[in-house]
Amino acid sequence: MPRDTHDFNLSTHNITLYSKTAINFVANQHNPTDIFLKEENFQELTNDLDGGMTLSGGITVILDKLVPPANPNGGMYNGERWSVDGASLSAFQFKTTSEGLYTDAITLTPDEASFFGVPTLYARAANGSLIYSQGIYLGFDQTPYTTDIAGDFCSINEGREDEEVTPTAYLLMDIPVANRFTGLNRRKCADLMPLRDAIVEAVRDVDYNYIGSCTYATNRTSTELTALTKTWVDDEYTETAAYNSAGDMFGAFTDTDWEQVDSLITAFVFPPAVQDAIYHTVLDYIMDNWESEELTPNYYDYNWRKGDEWTYTAELDKSTKRVTFTMNKLTSGINMDGVGAADAFSTDAVALKATHRVYIENDGNKRMLATINEDNNPATATKKASLYELVSNTDAYKKYAKNTDSTDYTAVEFINHMFVESEISLTVSGTTSTYKYISGLEGQNATPIAYAYAVPIDDSDTFSGDNVLLNNSGHCGNNFEFRSALYSALDLVAGDNKESIQELINAMNAIAAHSVDGATFAKESLTINYNGSESQSPEDDTASLDVGCGGVMYRLGGLLDITNLNRQLWAGANVDWNNLLCLFDNPLDAIYSLMSFPCDFDHSQAAEDVYVGNMLLATTSEMTAYRVTTRHAKIEFDFYPHGYYENFLDYAPYTGIQLHVPYYGLVDLPVDKVLDHDCKLIYYVDCNTGMARVQVKVYWKNAATGSSKTGRAVVWESDIKIGVDIPLSSTNFNAKLVGMLESVGATALTAGLALAPGATTVGNVAANAVSCLQNAMAENNISKSGSFTGNTSMLADRSVYLVYSRPIWSNNAQFNHDFGRKLNDRRSLGSVQGFTKTYNADTSSIPATKTEQDMIKQYLDNGVYL
């Protein structure tokens, strides 16, 4: 209930003005006269004859009508009070020399407006700072400076922080929003439980359909977005952190020991609807509890003086899925370059914990205000960092001093400081690395203190909370990752939220694309926990199959070893062909093939002696050869056909996409199947035959989530000969010489070959070679559809590339105005503008004659300008 609305009527009551700080950054923050306006300032200003106030340079004005009679000073410095006629302020026409200081009024509900006197009582300055009334402090978006000035408005608590006058409970509403106010609303609250419940209830009452259009990253159907936002409303947005007097952060309303809790912080990016819900809930709470002794209006001064306010914002980058956390500090930040250089760490396990400790530094008396713990392991989420671990650890602060080039450090030393010390520990296979980082102090207003990624450590469709990697982004000292998506991950574990899975996989992909320094993503096996409705066959990998061929396959060390092979065949000291005569009429039949490939095969690490049957052909000293362990190899290329116009012109029949497949030629790809999808060109090479099964695979995205790997298909495949036969004996020389002749460019390659015996057949070979060469030349046409079967494959262009054939769109800027563009969807004509052409509009509801209705219908169907 309003305490006394009559008292707060600005038109009939005097208002006490307080100036806390100049927010003109040109002002010298160390000069009190530049910061705190004195009576004479207000005297001068309120004499302005335009009915309002003209404040040169811009200041933050605090309207405080609730200074209790028992404490007239209200914790304020008397010299900074000034009474003015409320009537002159009723219009709130505050102006500055630059015009428009207070431009963005915040709308209150009727009850709130009644309670606070006038509906425009709250106004936001152009730089984001706020004015407030009745002692309700709405906080600052910028960085109001405070200086240690004797006798200032905070003097009542100066040096008495630990005494009874020190408030023991505060309410902090930290609702970051760029274009609204930053609602840091601090009140002393004896019992926050009702408020907590009220906030939760209010947030859950928010129509999530209203939220749906406000935020988030990916393309979703409305249904999916609605479901997701509902989840947020139910879960994440009520994740309000609670702090007790010791600085422990309780879980998101899970702890029940609320008697110890003395502050609440909500610190997420909320959609406006949620912000409004929370904001008004807090105001309601204050209104309902205004008579409470604990809600005296003066304690904010103490907190203000302590410099322990901050805003905590997070923004999700839609393209990279990166969440940037920003701490807007009461005092400014510093340039963190060179401070706390990132420790590169690789990860194959995911026990990561982040702790962020918020300190204030008041004339050398450091005090920790709060600790925020992050732990990605649900099983250990209850771990609480030692709250005062660093209270006495001055190294952190020294580190700041040591690494800061600030030449005026001593000048600012006396200013109350606030800084955040963040510590991330990452345990990798039992080894823990810790990354510590300090943000805060003077320098810049909003230092990005963290970037967050949520990363499943495998790109499989599997995900669980334990497999979240929150990863260091590397460069500079002021970047690390924690948080937001972690919650999504935990939600995921509980709810098998498919969208969340895909979101996180997307995030991982985004990180992989950014080549995070020092981070590797382990390929641990993960339990399949994918609850998607799509079905897909397991990823085949025929390269892992080895059919064998009854022989032994050696991979020679190089071209020289072909010469060595021939030397051993015909002049090897160990070779006794008689050993093979019992098995073969021609001992050379024991040599099945010698082929050249453009790819390697898995083989033994050490060279081995070469046996033909039971005959030692060459020792390792005579020839380098490795035993092939896998007779299939895979050559793989990833590609991503992308659109250009980002409209229907990117599809067939307007756009054609071809893929150049080495050893084959150009392949027409089905545009509708491959455009904007991950694709692979894969060669499965068989070393026995020299053939390769070549496939183009597409991994379709889920249209709703933008995630990949929800389906795959082979959209093209063919068999191609890519192994080149090298003849060793007369039995295959005749046939294979054809290939040799075709392989003109391989002259040097085959120069080391010693011709097999059987020179009498050379004439026949040469005759055949002529015709075959002609055929080969004819086949060496890149537009040919089919495999290059000859050895000319060695001459083929081995580049893999896409060929786009697109129309040229005359995108005339006037076209849309003159003709419009295709929509073909139902709309209220009041919601569209400009050129509009309807299809068979129903005008029967228009109160006009039939003739006129028909005329209107004809106009609409031919195009009108709305």
Place this chain on the structure above:
Amino acid sequence: MNVTLYSNKDLDSVVSKQLTAFGTYTCKLQEPCTLEAPKVRMQLANFNPSANYMYIDLLKRYYYIGPVTYLENGLVEIVGSVDPLMSFSNSIRGLDAIVDRNEFDYDDYMVDPDLLMGVERVNTTEYIGHIEDSTQYYLLNVAGV
């Protein structure tokens, strides 16, 4: 009954036209008269020939000014033709309809044969990679175990 004369420079297809008013005058309807094409007569010695649009309050409609006839004694007779778009602009905006085309709200991926395209095409390539071309690997397959 009054008629307000305007100058209109907008296309007929503009629903809410930007008008420049010349003045409001008393007029009388002349028989025969239809709602869509009324004939009005007014005492107006100095009829502004730039007036090409009018609003008749009794009929609650906007009209394009058609033939203007100067009569004796400063009388002017005007034949109008109704502009249903301007006259019922609010009702039109209240309609729900399938919007085939729109200037600002459209679907890029809806096939639009009206887009201006030339017969020329642009061909581009995008390099992906290449199969190794500097090294060959030699595999020897022999009898044995």
